[in-house]
Amino acid sequence: MSIVVMGVSGAGKSTVAAALAAALGGAYIDADDLHPAENVAKMAAGVPLDDGDRMPWLRLVGGALAEDRLVVVACSALRRTYRDVLRDAASRVFFVHLDVDPAVLSARLAQRTDHFMPASLLASQLATLEPLDADEAGIVVDAAAPLAEIIPAAAEAWRRAES
Template identity: 70%
Template sequence: MTGIALPGSGAVPRVVVMGVSGSGKSTVGWLLARRLDVAFVDADGLHPPANVAKMTAGEPLTDADRLPWLRAVAAELAAAPAGAVVACSALRRRYRDVLRDGAPGVTFVHLDGSRDVLAARLAARLDHFMPASLLDSQLATLEPLDADEAGVVLDVGETPDRLAEATARRVTVAA
């Protein structure tokens, strides 16, 4: 997991910036998409209203709640002809498998950080439906990338610009 290997020359980048809430997925994903000149999709915007209501109430989503959402995320990623960057938690291997099945060639950028850093970021948020109370649930659910999964793990201690730039260089070099 030292770099992002895209399948074949001329392949379009299909990148999922993943991690728990507060890791900076949306910010880094948007910056990365700008650098790659591809579409950016925040998967939070694809949640059905029932999922948003559950999370707003502090209830963790079940796998049954997530499956239609993950399929919608994969469809968005696959439908982008020039490639795309998607910010999506993708916490479990089986969730990433759904994304890979629906959007072959997807690679993952896992934004990882300590619970203290993530909790501080969540506490500073004012405009998100995901309450800080669900952080521990997300951390317990998180399955790091396996060695056979295309992707890289980056420390959220770096600035979003540095994370996006480092990832863009890897994607550009691999393409």
């Protein structure tokens, strides 16, 4: 069962996914690296992606999850329909939803200088976010907690779901 670390921009997806992959001996992939140049340019210009932009990208992410090994992907996966696309490609996917107070997110994004996603798109991401449904394998974690707490909690939840 592969893992998607999900949430809005600034939640810490890349940091958590890389640390979780290392802790579990899996491969780490940042879904942002799979965006086509057109998507990156659109977001960098402050224009939110629409589903026409997202679907081809989500299918690429799903293909990465379908590899025959443990893969931990950092991917926003904001809507149920987006998560369904990922599950269609890789039937066994566990989601780690990083939940963070919007004030913390704003502060984190204000400090970022090396990312194409501007802070101005945070509101649209928060409006788009659909929490995990009860029938979706996953865990919600407080992403304001220390990494030393997030990784063991996520790993243990994944192990329980895996068995």
